[in-house]
Amino acid sequence: xxxxxxxxxxxxxxxxxxxxxxxxxxxxxxxxxxxxxxxxxxxxxxxxxxxxxxxxxxxxxxxxxxxxxxxxxxxxxxxxxxxxxxxxxxxxxxxxxxxxxxxxxxxxxxxxxxxxxxxxxxxxxxxxxxxxxxxxxxxxxxxxxxxxxxxxxxxxxxxxxxxxxxxxxxxxxxxxxxxxxxxxxxxxxxxxxxxxxxxxxxxxxxxxxxxxxxxxxxxxxxxxxxxxxxxxxxxxxxxxxxxxxxxxxxxxxxxxxxxxx
Numbered sequence: 001x002x003x004x005x006x007x008x009x010x011x012x013x014x015x016x017x018x019x020x021x022x023x024x025x026x027x028x029x030x031x032x033x034x035x036x037x038x039x040x041x042x043x044x045x046x047x048x049x050x051x052x053x054x055x056x057x058x059x060x061x062x063x064x065x066x067x068x069x070x071x072x073x074x075x076x077x078x079x080x081x082x083x084x085x086x087x088x089x090x091x092x093x094x095x096x097x098x099x100x101x102x103x104x105x106x107x108x109x110x111x112x113x114x115x116x117x118x119x120x121x122x123x124x125x126x127x128x129x130x131x132x133x134x135x136x137x138x139x140x141x142x143x144x145x146x147x148x149x150x151x152x153x154x155x156x157x158x159x160x161x162x163x164x165x166x167x168x169x170x171x172x173x174x175x176x177x178x179x180x181x182x183x184x185x186x187x188x189x190x191x192x193x194x195x196x197x198x199x200x201x202x203x204x205x206x207x208x209x210x211x212x213x214x215x216x217x218x219x220x221x222x223x224x225x226x227x228x229x230x231x232x233x234x235x236x237x238x239x240x241x242x243x244x245x246x247x248x249x250x251x252x253x254x255x256x257x258x259x260x261x
Contacts (some may be wrong), residue, residue, distance in 0.1 A: 083142025
């Protein structure tokens with residue numbers, strides 16, 4: 001009876017953590033790999049201004065963050081991966097004073113890497129923590145989290161110039177390219193995001209005056225499948241082999257017993 005109760009509780013837990021391809025109210029956010037797969041999200045916490053979900057990372061997969069603005073005005077979006085602002089590379093606190101992308105009303109934009117120049121990005125890819133971009137700076141304080149903070153534009157006849165704000169996918173970066181990663185010696189069971197191959201991505205600056213408070217924040221905690229299994233986020237069994245069904249595929253005859261040693 002106790003065993004049955006335990007199984008039922010786990011099933012209910014997984015049922016509560018329903019999978020979805022997008023998350024957000026002000027925005028629709030998804031994470032898409034280069035093979036076209038939208039990574040499922042498993043809800044952990046939801047309230048009107050904060051969304052927290054889990055996601056499964058596959059080591060080596062390059063990915064992009066796809067964002068659709070659902071509001072009828074422009075929004076500025078601060079995006080941080082592993083706690084680092086993806087435009088400046090600096091530690092992010094998801095504030096409206098940071099460098100951000102600007103998305104037009106009802107428009108969709110994709111963010112596929114760390115901005116290393118006005119016309120270049122270095123791709124996001126899932127990797128071990130020691131190989132991650134954040135770890136290169138000795139910063140593991142927000143490892144394995146894709147974070148977005150949404151700041152609607154203040155409606156003014158003449159917006160105040162803010163050179164730290166940029167239009168996506170075209171925005172100007174004045175910082176120097178981030179350093180390459182070298183330390184890959186430490187083993188890790190956690191996931192991080194690397195500073196991958198360079199790709200062309202043009203940019204330009206725009207005028208934008210964000211509101212002081214984010215209308216919505218979205219946190220995506222990604223981990224390896226093994227870790228999500230241990231946390232009971234996704235239903236899986238590391239010791240089970242489901243490739244053969246012992247009842248369905250039985251041919252009805254008694255096989256010889258195993259030989260005794």
